[in-house]
Amino acid sequence: MVIEAAILFGVFFLLMALGLPIIYALGLASMATLCTTFPLETSAYVVAQRMLAGLDSFTLLAIPFFILAGSLMNHGGIAIRLIDLARLIVGRLPGGLAHCNVVANMLFGSISGSAVASCAAVGSVMTPLQKREGYDPGYAAAVNIASSPAGLLIPPSSTFIVYSLVSGGTSIAALFVAGYLPGLLMGLGLMVVAGIIAKRRGYPTSPRPTGQDVVTTLLHAIPSVLLMVIVIGGIITGVFTATEASAIAVVYTLILTMVVYRTVSFRTLPNIVLDAAMTTAIVLPLIAVSGAMSWSMSLESIPQQLSDLLLGLSDNPLVILLLINLVILCIGMFMDITPALLIFTPIFLPIVTQFGMDPVHFGVVLTFNLCIGICTPPVGSALFVGSSIAGVPISSVVRPLLPMFLMLFALLLAITYIPQISLALPNLLLN
Structure with missing residues (x-):
């Protein structure tokens, strides 16, 4: 059994180190593992069969729909309206x-479903504003980078849909609702750190808005924010499923961007759909090939082996959870959030459920943990995008990021060891 685990992970990481795309590394590693049990032809057939089975899910339709809705939002000028709303809410703080950058990333990220898109859209507006008002460019970029993944925890979130599928059908509604408090805590924690630094450096506050500014900002921003209310309200009340909600989100964003805001036209719509299709073409094959990898791991009892290994180190649930978090933090530094969820959920979920951990709680912990990896070197996608938009080297961003990382890690431990942070709202609203 140890040989199979060594082949699976050895081949996977070797192919990744050689620069092979992750989808091929997953598929070939799965096939190599199955070759220890079956002939080559049978292994290839089984991998292809499990890939098709991995995509045979009605729930998966939610992913391309939410991606399309996010693409419409990205191209529809939503970011500037949400930034104005964020400035109205928190602009008077030191x-x-x-603070406006953090809140705008929370709002835009939850709607677009992409940390990188949020970092680019919000950062391209906020960073020049902060520079003009005397903010250090490295600090401005760090705030934007650290807060860009917050929206992935605040629904609607395609990340939770992926986790639901790979975890064996964990309730999407419960995951959506469970993400609210951790997502808000992430944003608030970063605002505390950013506020302390801003106070010490004497950064200015925004001017007091006039009554007319308040009315105009609300009228422009409320239709965008209403998307979250419609989607989550409909799911919680049982009016429609998550998959149906994704289709409704597309219709709503089409009306919003083409009729209300008039920022998307029939002429630009094909390119937006193509952009969403290209993103979908990256995500869905990953889900397909991860189904083959999960099946091969299950066949060779690899999750059980790793469980025995961890339990051999300690039988204390607190220690095991800490070790799992440290492993996932390291993984997140080198791997994007979607493939990491697909690969490691089947490995660690059986371990934590042995200790009675709720799959919804673990899904939030895993997602929060991997969100940190989006901002960390050496391959954090938001880190490179945010520093590029700010026009500063990564070395200038890392130092102001350090206290924010410490805050995020402290929040991760709180969310891990206090289940009610994640489960209070699902227990209240869905039971």
């Missing part, structure tokens, strides 16, 4: 533009 370092108001930094």
Whole structure:
């Protein structure tokens, strides 16, 4: 059994180190593992069969629909309206533009479903504003980078849909609702750190808005924010499923961007659909090939082996959870959130459920943990996008990021060891 695990992970990481795309590395590693049990032809047939089975799910339709809705939002000028709303809410705090950046990322990220898109859209507006008001460019970029993944925890979130599928059908509605408090805590924690730094450096606050500014900002932003209310309200009340909600989100964003805001036209719509299709073409094959990898791991009892290994180190649930978090933090530094979820959920979920951990709680912990990896070197996608938009080297961003990383890690431990942070709202609203 140890040989099979060594082949699976050895081949996978070797192919990744050689620069092979992750989808091929997953498929070939799965096939190599199955070759220890079956002939080559049978292994290839089984991998292809399990890939098709991995995509045979009605729930998966939610992913391309939410991606399309996010693409419409990205191209529809939604970011500037949400930034104005964020400035209205938190602009009067010390370092108001930094707080505005965090809140705008929470709002836009939850709607677009992409940390990188949020980092680019919000950062391209907020970073020049902060520079003009005397903010250090490295600090401005760090705030934008650290807060960009917050929206992945605040529904609607395609990340939770992926986790639901790979975890064996964990309730999407429960995951959506469970993400609210951790997502808000992430944003608030970063605002505390950003506010302390801003206070010490004497960064200015935004001017007091006039009554007319308040009315105009609300009228422009409320239709965008209403998307979250419609989607989550409909799911919680049982009016429609998550898959149906994704289709409704597309219709709503089409009306919003083409009729209300008039920022998307029939002329630009094909390119937006193509952009969403290209993103979908990256995500869905990953889900397909991860189904083959999960099946091969299950056949060779690899999750059980790893469980025995961890339990051999300690039988204390607190220690095991800490070790799992440290492993996932390291993984997140080198791997994007979607493939990491697909690969490691089947490995660690059986371990934590032995200790009675709720799959919804673990899904939030896993997602929060991997969100940190989006911002960390050496391959954090938001880190490179945010520093590029700010026009500063990564070395100038890492230092102001350090206290924010410490805050995020402290929040991760709190969410891990206090289940009610994640489960209170699902227990209240769905039971």
